[in-house]
Each structure stands twice: as structure tokens, then as C-alpha cells.
Amino acid sequence: MTRLLADLASPYLQGLTPYIPGKPIGEVERELGIAGAIKLASNENPLGPSPLALRALRGMLSESHRYPDGGGYYLKQALAKRLDLTPGHLILGNGCNELLELAARCFLLPGDEVVIAEPAFVIYGMLAHLQGCVTVRVPLDAWTHDLEAMAKAVTPKTKIVFIGNPNNPTGTAVRPAELSAFMHALPEDVIVVIDEAYIEYSPPEMVPDSLGFVRQGRPVIVLRTFSKIYGLAGLRVGYGMAPPSMVELLDRVRAPFNVNALAQCAALAALDDKAHLADSRATNERGKAYLLEQLHRLGLDCPPSVANFLLVDLKQEGRAVADALLREGVIVRPLGGATLKNHIRVTIGTPPENERFIEALKAVLEKPSA
Numbered sequence: 001m002t003r004l005l006a007d008l009a010s011p012y013l014q015g016l017t018p019y020i021p022g023k024p025i026g027e028v029e030r031e032l033g034i035a036g037a038i039k040l041a042s043n044e045n046p047l048g049p050s051p052l053a054l055r056a057l058r059g060m061l062s063e064s065h066r067y068p069d070g071g072g073y074y075l076k077q078a079l080a081k082r083l084d085l086t087p088g089h090l091i092l093g094n095g096c097n098e099l100l101e102l103a104a105r106c107f108l109l110p111g112d113e114v115v116i117a118e119p120a121f122v123i124y125g126m127l128a129h130l131q132g133c134v135t136v137r138v139p140l141d142a143w144t145h146d147l148e149a150m151a152k153a154v155t156p157k158t159k160i161v162f163i164g165n166p167n168n169p170t171g172t173a174v175r176p177a178e179l180s181a182f183m184h185a186l187p188e189d190v191i192v193v194i195d196e197a198y199i200e201y202s203p204p205e206m207v208p209d210s211l212g213f214v215r216q217g218r219p220v221i222v223l224r225t226f227s228k229i230y231g232l233a234g235l236r237v238g239y240g241m242a243p244p245s246m247v248e249l250l251d252r253v254r255a256p257f258n259v260n261a262l263a264q265c266a267a268l269a270a271l272d273d274k275a276h277l278a279d280s281r282a283t284n285e286r287g288k289a290y291l292l293e294q295l296h297r298l299g300l301d302c303p304p305s306v307a308n309f310l311l312v313d314l315k316q317e318g319r320a321v322a323d324a325l326l327r328e329g330v331i332v333r334p335l336g337g338a339t340l341k342n343h344i345r346v347t348i349g350t351p352p353e354n355e356r357f358i359e360a361l362k363a364v365l366e367k368p369s370a
């Protein structure tokens with residue numbers, strides 16, 4: 001008897017549904033027969049890529065017949081200098097998503113326990129499931145990681161604790177002192193993945209010294225990305241910081257040319273684009289203040305975000321509102337599950353995008369069917 005294809009696949013694929021990313025603008029316009037849609041669904045930088053990165057990219061295109069530098073020498077040198085680390089503390093990834101995958105493949109075995117906040121970035125749970133791990137979910141407290149409860153959830157079987165800081169989809173962050181206390185309470189052989197994809201948007205008092213744990217040699221992987229504030233999501237480049245002995249293990253499961261040449265050269269240029277960074281931060285802060293005020297006027301609440309997106313409690317089913325917004329040409333992210341059924345996540349855009357979202361939301365909420 002021939003086996004079914006599903007029987008040939010890893011048993012851990014059962015019960016796993018694919019990650020559904022925010023819809024691309026072109027797809028929405030094609031499907032709905034509309035033009036001029038805006039996307040506020042994937043927490044991209046609404047100002048676009050750094051102009052310095054664009055200039056560097058143009059110069060690099062003619063080198064496209066060459067494989068990239070598999071070791072990412074120049075980008076690692078620049079990052080090491082910037083972060084007061086050595087290149088040996090760094091690993092580059094095809095987005096920090098790939099680094100999450102490498103960490104899972106490198107360290108997680110069937111039966112291991114993984115501690116994750118609920119809700120958190122869905123990829124953490126998917127990767128743990130794929131490795132056959134037991135996922136221990138710890139509810140947020142006041143929309144923020146409850147690190148005390150997460151430390152208590154750790155058992156001798158715990159291999160990795162994932163902390164999204166700021167957290168996606170809430171935009172909230174833990175206080176630096178809470179993270180220090182958590183690390184103090186944690187057994188030294190539990191790996192902590194601190195996902196700082198949005199950290200550049202956070203005010204300085206909310207930025208923990210997570211690299212301090214890396215320098216101390218704790219089994220910590222800190223992840224950052226060029227997809228968010230640096231505006232290079234389409235190129236796919238992120239970086240991880242960990243003790244060199246850990247980087248050496250992660251490197252064993254990394255594909256040889258995982259970060260393409262254009263991504264490396266654009267990231268290197270973007271790193272030095274102070275004006276683009278400052279503009280992006282200022283646009284985000286202004287946009288956040290505007291959106292919070294407008295949402296408040298509509299009687300809608302959001303947890304306190306230190307990132308470039310807001311989690312909006314619509315007090316009615318989020319998916320229906322998101323679908324209606326889509327028909328208005330505004331793409332936002334519906335969430336789901338028991339806790340977030342009434343929520344959408346909206347990326348903070350440019351001033352015209354934010355105004356368009358608010359106008360569309362008002363129109364949708366006024367319709368009795370929304």
C-alpha cells in the first residue's frame with residue numbers, strides 16, 4: 001500500500017497552519033479591482049528605504065553575478081564596532097526570521113519545553129511545534145510580558161524562552177530592570193532569545209542592556225533587523241548577537257550564502273544613515289500621537305506601544321472590520337484567537353496614510369453591518 005504524502009512528512013507538520021503575512025498592495029488592488037491601496041499591515045517603514053542604502057544598491061547591481069560574501073565581513077565589522085562586540089559575536093540572517101529558525105533547529109529537540117508569552121509573535125510557537133517541543137504559554141499581564149510568571153514556568157525541561165521586546169502584536173515592552181531580574185532568576189543553562197526587531201523605535205529608558213548578557217557569555221541570542229526602522233524589509237537582512245561559542249553552533253546550520261549581496265551592502269549603508277533613522281523615529285512618534293488621539297475620540301483603546309504599530313481594541317469582531325477596511329483600500333492586520341478576536345494591528349504610517357486609515361475606520365464603524 002502506498003503511503004499518503006502527509007505520512008511521509010514530519011509528524012510535527014500536523015496541526016501546523018502556514019504563517020499568513022499581511023497582503024501585498026498589488027494583490028489587494030487586483031482582487032478588489034481598486035487602485036491606490038495603502039498597507040499598514042506588516043510594520044514596514046512608511047518612509048521607505050534609507051536614501052544612502054538606495055545609492056549603495058545602485059552601485060552594487062553590476063556585481064549581481066557574484067555570490068555574496070558568505071561571512072558578511074564588512075557588515076559584521078560595522079555592527080561589531082557600533083555595538084561594542086566582536087565580529088565573532090554576530091550572525092547575519094535572511095531577516096531575523098531566519099535566525100529564529102536557526103536557533104530552533106540548532107537547539108530544540110522533541111520533548112523540550114519552550115516558554116512563550118501569549119500573545120506573542122506567532123513564529124516562535126510555530127518553530128517550537130515543528131521541532132516537536134512542548135510550548136508553555138504564559139499570558140501577558142496588562143498586555144506586557146509577565147517575566148515573573150515566565151521564570152516560574154521554567155522547568156528542568158525548558159530549552160528556550162522567547163521574549164519579544166517590544167512584543168508583536170501588542171507593541172509593549174518590559175522595563176529593563178524586569179529583564180535583569182528575570183535573567184538573574186533564570187537557570188544559567190536556559191537559552192533566552194530576545195527578539196528586538198522594533199527596539200530602535202523605543203525610548204532610551206525602555207531599551208535594556210541585553211547585549212550585556214551576551215558579553216557576559218550567558219546563553220542569550222539578541223535579534224535585530226533591517227526590515228523595520230531601516231526600511232529594508234524586501235531585501236531580507238537581520239542580525240543576531242550571541243556569545244561566540246553559540247554563534248559557532250548557529251553557523252553550522254546556516255546556509256552558505258544566506259544573506260544576499262544587495263542586502264548586505266544596503267544594510268551597511270543604512271546603518272550610517274542617521275538622518276533617515278531620526279526622520280523615521282520622529283514620523284513614528286508624531287503618527288502614534290495622532291492615531292492615539294483619534295482612536296481615543298472614537299472610544300477605542302490601545303496598549304501602550306513603544307514600537308511602530310498599535311493594537312486596537314475595536315470592541316467588535318476585528319476580522320469583519322479589517323475586511324471592510326480592505327474594501328476601502330486600507331490593509332491592516334486582523335488578529336484572532338480567544339484574546340484578540342476584537343483586535344486589529346495597524347502600522348503607524350505617514351501622516352496622509354494615518355488620516356486615510358482614521359477616515360476609513362470611521363466610515364466602516366458607522367456602517368451598521370461592520
Ligand SMILES: Cc1ncc(COP(=O)(O)O)c(C=O)c1O
Nearest residue numbers: 095096097121168197225227238
Ligand atoms: C517580533 C518580530 N520578530 C521578527 C520579525 C521578523 O523580521 P524579519 O523581517 O527581520 O525577518 C518580525 C516581523 O514582523 C517581528 O514582528
